[in-house]
Amino acid sequence: MIVHVGNVRRSAMASPERETPHRSRQFRRECYLSRVERRLRNPERLLAELVDDALGADGKLIEAWVMEFDPKPMLEPGAGGGATKRRTFLKSASTALVVPGVAESSPPVDAVARLRDALIPDSPAASENLALTVFGRAVTRARRDFTAARYAGLAHDLADLVPVARAVTEPAGYALAAQVYHLAARTLIKLSAPPYAWVAAHQAEQAAEASGDLRAVAEARRDMVSLFHRAHDYGKARDLTARAGDILRPALPKAGPAAWGAYGTLMSTGAIAAARLEDRHTALSLLGEADEAARRSPKLVLSAGHVVTYRIGVSIILGDAGTAIDHARRIAPEEIPTVERRAGYYTGIAEAYTLWGKADRAVRALLSAEKVAPAEVRRAGARRVIEDLLHRDAHSNLSGLRALARRVSVTL
Template sequence: MPDGNADALARLRDALVPDIPAQAGDMPLQAFSRAVTRARRDFTAARYAGLADDLAELIPAARSTSSAAGRSLAAQVYHLAARTLIKLSAPPYAWVAAHQGEQAATASGDLRALAEARRDLVSLFHRAADYGKARDLTARAADLMRPQLSGAAPTAWGAYGALMSTGAIAAARMEDRHSALAMLEEAAEASQQAPKLVLSAGHVVTYRIGVSIILGDAGTAIEHARGISPDDIPTVERRASYYTGIAEAYTLWGKTDRALRALLIAEKIAPAEVRRSNSRRIIEDLLHRDPHSNLSGLRALARRVSVTL
């Protein structure tokens, strides 16, 4: 991990679990709301290290707020902290953020916050390889939230669809094709009601690619990728995931030159995404498949992300 990321991660960790009782944060609600909006923008732009620093500054305010609107914003801060810590490969701290986010979301009663908090837990159970728990949490959350979606705010629809998309990945890991595809269909339906920056049809396609890869169907993953334009994915974070998914599918398909091309595009879009563990595994796989590779740029890319044979 780059030193800047490690320092930012440590500051966020200490904000979540301070060494001494934390001082209450004093931030007017409007300023708090604007700061959370900026933080969401930074996450979608894959600026994780800077975001970790900003979130560390926001957590005291999240901890001290008591109004329903403030608790909803607090839940969003913890949600962004959990997602950022996952991106920075720090799941133990992400569990802390997710737990605090669940508490804030429950106190707020905000459907969007509840869906985001549940998604964080699903993601963390998935990363702990407890795929059954992740899938079942998603299914239970769907049963509870679905009746509340009628008339819900567009952002709540987006959070619900993102939860379903994440749960579909866990179901695929269980080889539960039926549940995975059903969850993706729910996510696609939710995307029609959601703001494009929160959950677009293009976002859902990136998860369709992931599910197809997990189920061993690289060809279907590529078909999904070809079915949309990258411009249909409005956030940098998901657009980079689109290309790393293509790279993984082409690697499984044995088309290493196309896999490398997709990784290089992903790196150009969001360098932080190519430094994550899944992208690094793809690069390692490409190197192992052809240790004397003459592919232009592969070894240079491996050096940039500190991957060696």
């Protein structure tokens, strides 16, 4: 990926949330960009995202970065030894090696509170008008932050967008509002605040219905399915998916790519719920529909790699760790273009290897997930895997496990 960032340097660095008064940090940013321009250093993914946003490239620069600079697969037989040690070392170093001053530092508790108050104000809240094109660009940036697993900062941004969503009065505006509420629901789930996610999901459904937009309807229904799944009401989640499929499927042939992507994600989420009920037939059938949707969807919305992460999850739930690893080996991590799903790929591998009794490989996968998206390793699923590994061997000497447990506050 050859990108000269000099012309967009100011716009990529001008956002108030990324400015710092410290001149040495500004100098380090300038040196970093200069070294990238002179091909003395590979760009970080974050730089690709900032430049993509500044140029309005609609994800094309991010896809180019994925193809050229993403980490190589870590599932080759016999992988380990010196290469593993180097990866572990690089992981520790690169966790802090981002463009200085742009790390997400907002406390999640404060972020959740702000978004909650925007969704459920203490008194009648004032709405805010914003030109539809400006609103649309803000929603696109919010989506990009979600796929990059920057949840706390995104929650603050969504809190500012909710009053705008409340003010819309036309179908196109309602479709964007539905996306804001959808992202709010997904973000609150990621930040372990499901009670408020229910509120956002309900508002997403209302806006989606008002818009008549197939993508918005599928995304809002997926939020409900996901929340019922997290409430352990797997039957309701599976049945909602089936009914939504019956309603949406006839309209898909005339739908745009983004609607196909939303439909495929809905089917994938329903497949996980079906697997919880040991309904293998329905789970695999829904994943088949997701595969078909992925072929018609933009890669950044739903790719074959995304669906593989759900296939891994279904196999683990059904107790087949070997099949989960086989699915993982059929896809390279760089074929999963979003950070959020790629971290899910690695945590799925870690869970499968844990079930399989291959603890060393499970730890390597968790460290890879942390390198990709630290926020994902702090979520309940990954924490359970870490706890399981520690319980299997309380005095484990596995490289990096105990340090990882300390970083995510997991204790025996």
